[in-house]
Amino acid sequence: MDHSRQILTRFSWVLAVIFTLAHQAFAGTPLPSWNDGPARQAIIDFVKRTTDPASPDFVPAEARIATFDNDGTLWVEHPMYTQLAFALDRVRALAPQHPEWKATQPFKAVLENDLKSLAAAGDKGLMELVMTTHAGMSTAEFEAEVKSWFTTARHPRFKRPYTEMTYLPMVELLQYLRENGFKTFIVSGGGIEFMRPMTQSVYGIPPEQVIGSSIKTQFEMKDGKPVLMRLPEINFIDDKTGKPVGINMYIGRRPIAAFGNSDGDLQMLQWTAAGDGARLMMLVFHDDATREYAYGPAGGQPASPFGTFSQATMDEAKKSGWTVISMKNDWSRIFDFDE
Amino acid sequence: MDHSRQILTRFSWVLAVIFTLAHQAFAGTPLPSWNDGPARQAIIDFVKRTTDPASPDFVPAEARIATFDNDGTLWVEHPMYTQLAFALDRVRALAPQHPEWKATQPFKAVLENDLKSLAAAGDKGLMELVMTTHAGMSTAEFEAEVKSWFTTARHPRFKRPYTEMTYLPMVELLQYLRENGFKTFIVSGGGIEFMRPMTQSVYGIPPEQVIGSSIKTQFEMKDGKPVLMRLPEINFIDDKTGKPVGINMYIGRRPIAAFGNSDGDLQMLQWTAAGDGARLMMLVFHDDATREYAYGPAGGQPASPFGTFSQATMDEAKKSGWTVISMKNDWSRIFDFDE
Numbered sequence: 001m002d003h004s005r006q007i008l009t010r011f012s013w014v015l016a017v018i019f020t021l022a023h024q025a026f027a028g029t030p031l032p033s034w035n036d037g038p039a040r041q042a043i044i045d046f047v048k049r050t051t052d053p054a055s056p057d058f059v060p061a062e063a064r065i066a067t068f069d070n071d072g073t074l075w076v077e078h079p080m081y082t083q084l085a086f087a088l089d090r091v092r093a094l095a096p097q098h099p100e101w102k103a104t105q106p107f108k109a110v111l112e113n114d115l116k117s118l119a120a121a122g123d124k125g126l127m128e129l130v131m132t133t134h135a136g137m138s139t140a141e142f143e144a145e146v147k148s149w150f151t152t153a154r155h156p157r158f159k160r161p162y163t164e165m166t167y168l169p170m171v172e173l174l175q176y177l178r179e180n181g182f183k184t185f186i187v188s189g190g191g192i193e194f195m196r197p198m199t200q201s202v203y204g205i206p207p208e209q210v211i212g213s214s215i216k217t218q219f220e221m222k223d224g225k226p227v228l229m230r231l232p233e234i235n236f237i238d239d240k241t242g243k244p245v246g247i248n249m250y251i252g253r254r255p256i257a258a259f260g261n262s263d264g265d266l267q268m269l270q271w272t273a274a275g276d277g278a279r280l281m282m283l284v285f286h287d288d289a290t291r292e293y294a295y296g297p298a299g300g301q302p303a304s305p306f307g308t309f310s311q312a313t314m315d316e317a318k319k320s321g322w323t324v325i326s327m328k329n330d331w332s333r334i335f336d337f338d339e
Numbered sequence: 340m341d342h343s344r345q346i347l348t349r350f351s352w353v354l355a356v357i358f359t360l361a362h363q364a365f366a367g368t369p370l371p372s373w374n375d376g377p378a379r380q381a382i383i384d385f386v387k388r389t390t391d392p393a394s395p396d397f398v399p400a401e402a403r404i405a406t407f408d409n410d411g412t413l414w415v416e417h418p419m420y421t422q423l424a425f426a427l428d429r430v431r432a433l434a435p436q437h438p439e440w441k442a443t444q445p446f447k448a449v450l451e452n453d454l455k456s457l458a459a460a461g462d463k464g465l466m467e468l469v470m471t472t473h474a475g476m477s478t479a480e481f482e483a484e485v486k487s488w489f490t491t492a493r494h495p496r497f498k499r500p501y502t503e504m505t506y507l508p509m510v511e512l513l514q515y516l517r518e519n520g521f522k523t524f525i526v527s528g529g530g531i532e533f534m535r536p537m538t539q540s541v542y543g544i545p546p547e548q549v550i551g552s553s554i555k556t557q558f559e560m561k562d563g564k565p566v567l568m569r570l571p572e573i574n575f576i577d578d579k580t581g582k583p584v585g586i587n588m589y590i591g592r593r594p595i596a597a598f599g600n601s602d603g604d605l606q607m608l609q610w611t612a613a614g615d616g617a618r619l620m621m622l623v624f625h626d627d628a629t630r631e632y633a634y635g636p637a638g639g640q641p642a643s644p645f646g647t648f649s650q651a652t653m654d655e656a657k658k659s660g661w662t663v664i665s666m667k668n669d670w671s672r673i674f675d676f677d678e
Contacts, residue, residue, distance in 0.1 A: 062545055139587055183547075196591045206401055207591030208522075208548075217587060219580035219606055226609045228587050235588075241558035248478055248556060248567050249574075250589060252535045252546030267558055270565045 030176045032332075033169040039282070039330040042323045043173065046280040047180050050256065057278035061181035065255040067247060067268060068174070070188035070195060070212075072261040072307035073284050074203060076165040078293040079156065081306055083194045084126070086149050090133035107132075119305070130191075135215055135232035138222075139193065142230055146197045160337060163202050168338070169331045170259075170284075174203055177257070185209045185255075187247055189239035189264055193230075211250045213238045239264045244271035261286070262307040269322060281322040285309060288328040291338065369515045371671075372508040378621070378669040381662045382512065385619040386519050389595065396617035398595055400520035405596040406586060406607060407513070409527035409534060409551075411646035412600040412623050413542060415504040417632040418495065420645055422533045423465070425488050429472035446471075458644070469530075474554055474571035478532065481569055485536045499676065502541050507677070508670045509598075509623075513542055521596070524548045526586055528578035528603055532569075550589045552577045578603045583610035600625065601646045608661060620661040624648060627667040630677065 034040040049057040050064065071077040091101070091110045101107035106125035109117035118125065134142065155165050174184050184205055186195060192212030199205040214235040217228040238246040244267050247255065258265070258272035261284035269281040286309070287294050287301065295304035298314035317324050327334060373379040388396040389403065410416035430440070430449045440446035445464035448456035457464065473481065494504050513523050523544055525534060531551030538544040553574040556567040577585040583606050586594065597604070597611035600623040608620040625648070626633050626640065634643035637653035656663050666673060 062539075065547075192588075192591070200401075208404075208589065210591060214588060217584050219583045219610070226583065226606065226613050228583060244558045244565065244567060245556050249531075249553060250547065252531070252549060267565065271558070274565050 031172050033172055035330055035332050037330055039323050039325045046278060049278050051180050059256055064182040065251060065253060066177050066182045066257040067185045067187040067255040069260040069265045070186050070190055073259055074166055074170050077307045082162045083190050087129050087133045089153060091129060131232040135230045138227040138229055139217060142193055143197055146194055150198055163198050164337060166202055168333050168336045185211060185251060187211045187243050187268060189213055211238055211246045241267050243268035262309050263313050266313055273320060282325055283317055283322060284325045287326055291334045292327055370511050372511055374669055374671050376669055378662050378664045385617060388617050390519050403521040404590060404592060404594040405516050405521045406524045406526040406594040408599040408604045409525050409529055412598055413505055413509050416646045421501045422529050426468050426472045428492060430468060470571040474569045477566040477568055478556060481532055482536055485533055489537055502537055503676060505541055507672050507675045524550060524590060526582050526607060527551045550577055550585045580606050582607035601648050602652050605652055612659060621664055622656055622661060623664045626665055630673045631666060
C-alpha cells in the first residue's frame with residue numbers, strides 16, 4: 001500500500017466513525033410497527049450482540065447473512081400463493097388460443113372457477129398449470145409478463161396490488177438488518193423469476209440475492225441475438241430440504257439468521273441453527289383473522305393448503321428456542337396501508 | 340421519511356461527496372501493472388462512461404455487474420487446471436484405501452504419472468476422477484480438504500502456492516471496478532465449492548458472488564445435526580452455453596462487462612454484448628511463453644487441452660469489437676511475485 005492510499009484509508013475510517021455517530025444520533029426507534037415484546041426484543045438483542053465489536057458474539061459484516069422465506073413471511077399467501085393467482089390469470093389470458101382447454105383438466109377447472117376440481121388435480125395438476133404458463137418463452141418475455149401482471153392484478157380481499165400485500169414489520173426488519181451491515185436474501189419455494197422483477201422495489205433486495213425454485217433455461221441464437229428460452233422442465237425446488245441446498249448453492253455460507261412461517265422453512269432454520277455462534281431463528285405465525293388470516297394447524301387453527309404450520313414445527317420451535325412471531329400480538333400494523 | 344432521517348440522509352450525502360473528492364485526490368494511477376495501450380484505455384474509458392452521471396452511457400451502481408471467468412482469466416490454467424491437480428493429488432492421497440486402483444483406469448494412470456493413458460481416458464475418465472475425489476463427503480469436509488490442499492500444493496513450474504498464481508493486472512482490474520461501484524462475479528467452468536474457499540482472500544470476491552459447476556448435494560440429519568452430503572451426480576455445468584444460463588440463474592440480470600480467455604467464454608461475452616447501452620467484453624490471450632504460457636490455437640500458437648482459444652473465437656472478437664488482451668504486450672507484470 002503506497003503512502004497516498006494509507007492516508008485515504010485512515011481518512012475513510014474517520015468518516016466511518018462520524019457517520020456511525022451521526023446515525024446513532026439521528027435514527028429513530030427501530031422496528032416501529034413491532035409491539036414491545038419478546039419477538040422485537042429478540043431481534044434487537046441479536047443485532048446488538050452480533051454487531052458490537054466488544055461482544056463475544058460479534059460477527060464480521062461479511063458473515064452477517066440473513067435469509068427470508070417470501071410467501072407468508074414477507075407477503076400474503078392467502079387465499080392462495082400470489083404466483084398461483086398469476087398462473088390462473090395466465091391460463092385465462094391464453095385460453096382463446098387453446099380451445100381444447102375447455103374440455104381438459106386442470107385448465108377446465110380454472111376457466112370455470114371450479115376450485116374443487118382444481119384441488120382434486122393435486123400437485124401434478126398444479127405443475128401442469130405452472131409449466132404451461134411459465135415456459136415456452138424467453139426469460140425477457142416472461143419478465144415482461146410478470147411486470148405487467150403486477151401492475152394490474154389485485155388481491156381479492158384487500159383490493160390492492162400484490163406488491164402492497166407485504167408485511168410492514170418485516171420490511172422494517174429487512175431494512176434494520178441492512179442498516180446493521182447484514183446482507184438480506186430471499187429463500188423461497190416460489191419461482192425465482194417470478195419474484196425478481198419486484199424484490200428490489202418492494203423489499204430492497206436485488207435479483208442476485210433472490211433464491212427460489214426454477215425451471216431449466218437454454219441458450220439459443222434467434223435472428224443472430226442470444227436468448228435464454230424457458231423449458232417446461234424443473235431445474236430446482238427450493239423448498240423443505242431444498243432450502244439448505246439452495247442456500248449452499250447460491251450463497252455458499254451458512255446464514256446466522258433465518259425467517260420463515262411454515263413447515264417448508266423447517267430445514268432452513270435447522271441448517272441456520274446448527275452453525276457456531278449467535279443465531280436467530282424466527283417463524284411468523286398467522287393468528288390474526290381480522291387484520292390478515294389465521295391458519296395452522298398449529299395452535300388448533302384451521303389447516304391450509306398454503307403455508308402449513310404444523311404442531312410438530314411449533315413443538316420444534318419451542319424446544320429449540322426459536323422465536324414464534326404472533327402477528328396478532330407482535331405487530332402493531334401489518335400492512336403499510338393499515339391505519 | 341421523518342425529519343431526523345432527512346437530516347441523516349443529507350448528512351451522508353455530504354460525506355459521500357467528501358469521500359469521493361478525497362479518493363480522487365489521493366488514489367494513485369489505476370491499473371499500474373497494465374502498459375499504456377488499447378486494452379488499458381478501453382477499461383478506463385468504459386468505467387468513465389458508465390460511472391459519470393453526466394455521461395449518456397451512465398449506468399446506476401446496482402446494474403454495474405461484471406463477470407469474470409477464472410481459469411486462464413484470473414489465474415494460471417497450465418500445465419493443467421488447478422482443480423485437476425487437486426483431483427490427482429486426492430487420488431494419490433486416497434490410494435492406500437483403494438488397492439484396486441493400482442489395476443483400474445483412470446486411477447492407475449494417475450498413480451503411475453502416466454499422462455498419456457490419462458488423456459486417453461477422455462472426459463469420461465476425468466469425470467470419474469472428479470466424482471470419486473469430490474463426492475461422498477459433506478460440504479464442510481470438502482471445504483476443509485480444499486483449504487488444506489491450498490496451503491501445501493505448489494505449482495510445478497513456478498513452485499508457488501496456487502493462490503499466488505493469479506494475474507496481478509486482473510486483480511487490479513477487479514479492485515478498480517469495485518472502487519467504481521461495480522459488483523464483481525466469478526463465472527467459471529471450475530467447481531463452485533473448489534473456488535469459494537479462496538476467492539475472498541485472493542480476489543476480494545465473497546462466496547455468494549462465485550458461480551461455477553457443481554455436483555448435487557443432499558440435506559441429511561447425522562447424529563441429530565444437519566449436513567449437506569455431496570453426491571456423485573452432476574448438478575450444473577457452468578461452461579459455454581451454460582455460462583449465460585448460470586448468470587441468469589444466480590445473478591438474474593445481464594452483466595455490462597465480461598472477461599474470459601477461451602472458447603468456453605464465448606457465449607458469456609455474446610450474452611453480455613447483446614444488452615443495451617455501454618458494454619465491455621475482453622479476452623485474455625496467452626502469448627507470453629517466457630513469463631507465463633503461450634497457447635491458442637488462435638494466432639498460430641500451439642493448441643492446448645486447457646483453455647482453447649480458437650481462431651473462430653479470435654475472429655468473432657475482432658468482428659464484434661471485443662478487446663483482446665495480449666499478456667505479452669499489455670501487462671508490465673503478470674504475477675505479484677514478478678520483479
